Amino acid sequence: MTTPPQLATPLTRLTGVDHPIVQTGMGWVAGARLVSATAEAGALGILASATMTYDELERQIIEVAERTDRPFGVNLRADAGDATERVELLIRHGVKVASFALAPRRELIERLKDNGVVVIPSIGAVRHAEKVAAWGADAVMVQGGEGGGHTGAVPTSILLPSVVAAVDIPVIAAGGFHDGRGLAAALAYGAAGVGMGTRFLLTSDSSVPEAIKQRYLGFGLDGTVVTTKADGMPHRLLRTEFVEGLEGGNALTRLGPTLRRSLEFKKMSGLSWPQMVKDAVSMKKATGRSWAQMTLAANTPMLLKAGLVDGDTHAGMLAAGQVVGMIDDLPSCEELVDRVVRDAVAQLRAAASCLID
Numbered sequence: 001m002t003t004p005p006q007l008a009t010p011l012t013r014l015t016g017v018d019h020p021i022v023q024t025g026m027g028w029v030a031g032a033r034l035v036s037a038t039a040e041a042g043a044l045g046i047l048a049s050a051t052m053t054y055d056e057l058e059r060q061i062i063e064v065a066e067r068t069d070r071p072f073g074v075n076l077r078a079d080a081g082d083a084t085e086r087v088e089l090l091i092r093h094g095v096k097v098a099s100f101a102l103a104p105r106r107e108l109i110e111r112l113k114d115n116g117v118v119v120i121p122s123i124g125a126v127r128h129a130e131k132v133a134a135w136g137a138d139a140v141m142v143q144g145g146e147g148g149g150h151t152g153a154v155p156t157s158i159l160l161p162s163v164v165a166a167v168d169i170p171v172i173a174a175g176g177f178h179d180g181r182g183l184a185a186a187l188a189y190g191a192a193g194v195g196m197g198t199r200f201l202l203t204s205d206s207s208v209p210e211a212i213k214q215r216y217l218g219f220g221l222d223g224t225v226v227t228t229k230a231d232g233m234p235h236r237l238l239r240t241e242f243v244e245g246l247e248g249g250n251a252l253t254r255l256g257p258t259l260r261r262s263l264e265f266k267k268m269s270g271l272s273w274p275q276m277v278k279d280a281v282s283m284k285k286a287t288g289r290s291w292a293q294m295t296l297a298a299n300t301p302m303l304l305k306a307g308l309v310d311g312d313t314h315a316g317m318l319a320a321g322q323v324v325g326m327i328d329d330l331p332s333c334e335e336l337v338d339r340v341v342r343d344a345v346a347q348l349r350a351a352a353s354c355l356i357d
Contacts, residue, residue, distance in 0.1 A: 004341040007183075010170035011044075011192035014138060015097055015118055016071045018042030019341050020193025021183065022141070022172055023200040023333070025075025025099060026149070026319070027051040027301065028308040029208055030200075032060045034333070036067035037205035041337040046073045046099055051301050054082060054089070061093045073097025073120070078104040091115040099141065101150075103128055106135045113138070120172070124152040129163045129171075139170040141195050147175030148198050148321035151226065151236045164190035178323040180343020187348070198321040205333045209311030212318065213330060221325030230317060231300040238318040 006012075009020040023030065023038040025048035038045030047064065049057045057074070064072055076086050078100045087108055090098055098104075098112050100121040112119050113136055121132045122141045129140045142163045144156025152159075156175040164171050173186040174195035186194045201208055202216055216238065225239045229246040237243050300317070307316020331339065 004338045005345045007187070007341060007344065009187065009192045011139065011172060014170060015044055017044045019337055020187070021337055021340060022046065022193060022195040024174060024195045024197040025049070026197050026201060028304050029206060030075070031207055032063035032067065033207050034200065034203070034205050035072050036064045037333040038200065038337075039064070039068045039070035039072045041333040042070070043333070043337050044071065044073060044097065046075050046097070048075050049086065050075070050077045050101070051305070054085060057086065058089055058093070061089070061095060065093070071096035073099050075099045075101060076104070078102040078108070083108065087111055090117055103132050109136050122174070123163070124154070124159070126162050126166045129167050133167040133169050137169065139172060139192065140167065141172040141174050143195070144175030146322045148224070148236050149319040150233055151175065152234065160186065160189050160191060175321065176323055178326055180340045180345075181347055183340055183344035184347035184351070187344070188351070198324050199327060199336065200333065202327050202330055203333050203336055204330050208308050211311055211313060212307055215313055216318070216320060216324055217328060219320070219324050221322060223325055224320050224322055230303065236319065236321065238320045238324070240318060242314065242317060
């Protein structure tokens with residue numbers, strides 16, 4: 001495969017990657033295999049640490065570093081009880097980028113920046129972008145409502161230019177991106193690059209079971225739904241029989257399975273009861289969720305694991321962006337990045353040809 005043309009943006013200069021494309025930190029999906037393949041393709045791969053123990057995260061960081069010498073990042077839960085310890089882990093191993101699903105504390109940003117780690121929080125509103133920019137974040141990733149997993153109601157086409165106009169740091173666009181046309185459009189909006197989740201999940205380098213990948217490919221543009229029944233917060237998921245059942249059920253019928261999965265997650269994560277309570281209090285403070293919503297949130301990791309790791313096409317919960325309806329193949333990360341960059345360059349050149357001197 002010939003080397004694709006490069007698009008130099010504030011994101012590529014900030015992180016040292018070749019192409020302004022980010023593989024987002026998807027729980028149970030973005031492990032060492034996918035992240036290293038993304039990095040080798042010249043994009044920015046992000047390890048998802050929220051579903052990993054501290055020791056497992058360290059093993060995954062070491063494995064990525066053994067597979068590639070290219071820059072990569074780690075996504076951290078800002079509200080995790082051991083967030084400070086995980087920040088020190090990234091610093092010790094020389095990880096290039098720390099991304100956050102929620103706004104990290106100012107002192108965490110300062111600690112990372114003092115040690116040369118690029119800080120990129122994910123945000124869903126202009127005011128959140130302004131806050132982390134004032135605290136020293138190097139860039140922000142904005143996800144519009146089209147994105148998979150936890151999402152907001154504002155579409156990327158409105159949220160992105162609003163944030164670009166509000167802050168003077170690089171803005172990465174996520175939610176609805178899967179090809180070169182999207183990358184070209186994001187750059188035209190003023191973004192420094194794009195983040196893609198579902199598109200990287202559906203690659204040959206993804207560790208998601210083949211049967212689950214094929215199930216994703218079978219859904220159309222109407223194949224996702226945003227529900228609060230999974231964990232109390234808006235969550236975009238594939239419209240599976242399981243999710244339809246969640247939507248139609250009541251709190252009482254969900255209570256037993258919810259508690260069972262919470263106990264399974266406790267056992268799998270190795271967390272003690274005091275640590276789980278500490279994490280829950282921290283998350284409640286950061287997100288403003290009720291205790292009822294917190295109970296639902298505790299079982300989300302196991303619902304996702306059932307589908308994305310165990311391959312259970314009936315009992316699992318499968319996060320997906322609306323772009324799932326636009327995807328019909330499983331390229332390697334190298335093939336995907338090459339295709340996206342070449343198509344974006346072609347789109348930008350075509351748009352430039354419309355200019356009249």
